[in-house]
Amino acid sequence: MTEMTGDPFYDDHLLSEIYDAWHPRAVRDDFDFYLPLIMQANAVLDIGCGTGTLLNEARQYGHRGELCGLDPGQGVLARARAFEGITFVLGTLPQPGLDARFDLAVMTGHAFQAILADDDVDQFLSTVRQCLVPGGAFAFETRNPLARPWETWTPDLPAVVRLDDNSRVTITTTVTSGFDGRTVSFRHDFAGDHPGLPLTSESTLRFHDAETLAKRLEESGFSLEARYGDFQSRPFTAKSPEIITIARRR
Template identity: 45%
Template sequence: MPDEHYADVDLAALYDALNPRDSGGDYEFYLPMIMAAESVLDVGCGTGSLLHWARESGHTGRLVGLDPAEGMLVQARRRSDIEWVHGDLSTASWDAEFDFAVMSGHAFQVLLTDDELRTAFSAIHRALKPGGRFGFETRNPAARGWERWTPANVWEAGDVRSWNDAGPFENGFVSFTTTYESPSWDAPRYSESTLRFLDVPALTAFVEEAGLVVDEQYGYWDRSPVTGSSPEIITLARRPLTGSPATSP
């Protein structure tokens, strides 16, 4: 599990404060699609804040959050009018149940191996109704964002300070340590993570192999195009009305 720190109940409780959402960022981008969909699956839902916001915004349909980190789900379960499922897409068995699936907060990048990616896209294809859509984003490797993941860039929430220290980009992967420090703790806490960075051709190949089609792709939340310096690769993929995946894992 590359994100073992999210199992830590104390760190999960700090997640939303340490990761405030930018105005004009991912949540504002995905919310209208969630509100327009009768049934929604949030994969890697974390603390559940995106689905919480959808309910608070008046969504009356089915909302399901899926996450393997129990600590995050403790936060998510503060709302009981949403289905929270402990697990990941490798054990998902939803069949044509959702109009929209989403992975926000770069959760997609925790899928590390080709097999994990194939399993995930295949499960998303199956979970979506024909015509349903999947919105997710990955940081654009061409923008080399990990070069700013250094101890000089500190996040603060209350008396907790946190920073990343990233290693080199190696064959599409970046490993980094996150340090959390607080005067009220005896010792700092550390977590080790690895994220995968796919470029557009590799990403599109996985999407299409699963029988999904790319509807829209953007380089930032303002819907500007993907370029060599755009920070994101934001993809809206669709399960076609007819047809099945090119391969079945």
């Protein structure tokens, strides 16, 4: 069965604020990739929408159709719900009422990698398909394991961010279980002068190789329409940082 609960990181309200400070628009080249797709689609579902910033940007740019964000994280959803004119649903798929009406589903910020087991991935893809109109598209990305991104997830490369109240947060990442051909587990430690700190979060991410992922999509009723290796839409190669897929519902 698809994992119904997400990562506890995204339930916490302070960590959700830290997430936004850590991923400001200036570093979100993925938004530049997904926004044109969203603007061309009438009804859009953002699965694992987090704090809702992508859909909000689409609305600010003048998207007039249905925009719906779905996320199991209570902390991020609370932030998202501050944006007006967008429906935000707490939960994941399958979700009653989200059947067969979206022209486009997106899944950004590597949220797809939160689904770990093979059976859960297959069931998830089937339920995404059921949310789409015939001919609708699913656009998402997953990090390329051949690029071994976890090798940079080390405590000697901390991130430092400032929150709205000007408190300073240092984030260190430690891999707790290395790549075993499928998953990597890691811990984030958050320290700083905010009274809610220190905090720690533990996460596991699933990695997919491009060909097996394409096969899974085909078997789940999608046709692979396009595959890119980065958010500048360069072709996918073994060295690409990302496997970005646009799959169309058959």
